[in-house]
Amino acid sequence: MYIITILLCTLAKAVMSQTRDIFPAKVLVPQKIVTKNTNLPVTCSTFGFKKQPGLVHVYLWKDGFGIQSLIQKDQVTDTTFILADVTIQNSGNYSCVYSKNDYSLSEVTKRGDNVIPILVVDNFLPADISVSGPPAVSEGDDITFRCTVSPPLQTACGSQPILSYLRKNETILQVQPFNVEQREATFTIQGAVLRDSGQYSCVVLPSKCIDGQEEKLYGNNAVFIEVKENVLRGLAYYAMVSVMVVLLLCFLLWINKRGLGSFHKLRGLCQMENLTVAAAPSAPEEELETPTSSFSSEEEEGYANSEFIDTVAHNSQRDEQEDPYHTIDDTLDNGQAQVNTAAMPSALCLYAVSGRRIPPPLLPEL
Structure with missing residues (x-):
């Protein structure tokens, strides 16, 4: 002691x-x-x-x-x-x-x-992930994930806001604020499509700690989500498109049929107008006095005029063949040509009779 x-x-x-x-x-x-x-x-x-x-x-x-x-x-x-x-x-x-x-x-x-x-x-906290509902869903359905952390939440980077990250395969898909009191966060994918199929996990860490750490993150577990094609929705879509195409074709056919009926009706009216013009009496030709004696100076001048008339008539007939829309009555008065409006059908009738879809050129004003 x-x-x-x-x-x-x-x-x-x-x-x-x-x-x-x-x-x-x-x-x-x-x-x-x-x-x-x-x-x-x-x-x-x-x-x-x-x-x-x-x-x-x-x-x-x-x-x-x-x-x-x-x-x-x-x-x-x-x-x-x-x-x-x-x-x-x-x-x-x-x-x-x-x-x-x-x-x-x-x-x-x-x-x-x-x-x-x-x-x-650690620079991040692996979290547990779960999915509400079955792991296989159809196109257009919503998918809800729940991300939770079991141990007390202790993270680095000071007092930065705590965030939770939803990862699909190796890519961060969504970010949500993490509820520190309840130790959980919720993610929702609305209107799922086929490309949303894959492995999902979640982690928790402050926002500024994510830089350069994305490929190193991992969760405690992962869930696989499969998005299947919705057959009924696809059939409804194709049916709607088919109905729209059929209605459009019917409308175009109706427009075409109505347009051709009006065109043929106008053509028939113009043919009747042409018959009426053809039945109209022509003006009496001036009778030429024929000398009985030998050729005088007046007779020689009349002979020369008749040859000139034949030449003009021949040229007029050729012009009518080249341009069916004009009928010209050539006269010798001062060497000028005048349009015979009495024997000329209207421009609209010429368009209908010709059968062309391009309107004819405008006639010159008299």
């Missing part, structure tokens, strides 16, 4: 001596929740705590024991420790102290001015 008492007194003196030699410092971190496999800087500041100038030993403390130490030079108040490629084991309570003496890390048990809890988490 006497020996145990001596040992306890010796230990107490050592602790009191260390307490007098080790002084508190302030610990600073940029964020309390960090992502796994990243680097975390932890700064120990002696500003306002260092009483005497000179070199000091700064110790980074975690959960009651020192884990790293660095030498802080004179006139320097901040010393930064880098925790590289942090893992889940790096989670814990951190603090800082300093001393003039160099101690082993196991001897540093005194905590600093403050303690900061640091949590190391």
Whole structure:
């Protein structure tokens, strides 16, 4: 008993001596929740705590024991420790102290001015996904997914909004705010089509952590959705198109038939008009006096005029064959041609009788 008492007194003196030699410092971190496999800087500041100038030993403390130490030079108040490629084991309570003496890390048990809890988490949380209703649906149906997280929600990237991501195969399809209190989110695909078939999963993470991590995300499970073709809807669609085509053809046939009937009726009326014009009496030809005696100067002049009349008549007949729309009665009065309007059918009748669909040219004004 006497020996145990001596040992306890010796230990107490050592602790009191260390307490007098080790002084508190302030610990600073940029964020309390960090992502796994990243680097975390932890700064120990002696500003306002260092009483005497000179070199000091700064110790980074975690959960009651020192884990790293660095030498802080004179006139320097901040010393930064880098925790590289942090893992889940790096989670814990951190603090800082300093001393003039160099101690082993196991001897540093005194905590600093403050303690900061640091949590190391995965860069995303795999979630559970389920589907409301059967996994096989028809085209046009709605598909509803439910994304849930079982453990307490702890994510990195500070206090960013927590979002849930619906993934189809390897692509993010939808994003919804995650209900932290109920630990779930709901996704809906409205009017499903054939290309919506595939494997679906979901994950939860803050919005800014998605950059560069899309191909690494995965959920706790996946559901396969099969979208089948709706036969009745396809038949209804093709039937509607067929009815529209038939109605359009019937309308075009009706328009064509009505147009041809009016055209033939107009042609018959014009033929009757032509018969009426043909039955009209022609003007009596002027009788030419025929001399009985030998040729005089007047007779020679009349003979020359008759030859000129024959030539003009021949040219007029040729012009009528080339242009059936005009009938010209050539006369010799001052060598001018006049249009015989009495024997000329109307332009509309000429169009109907010709049977052409292009309207005839306009007749010259008299």
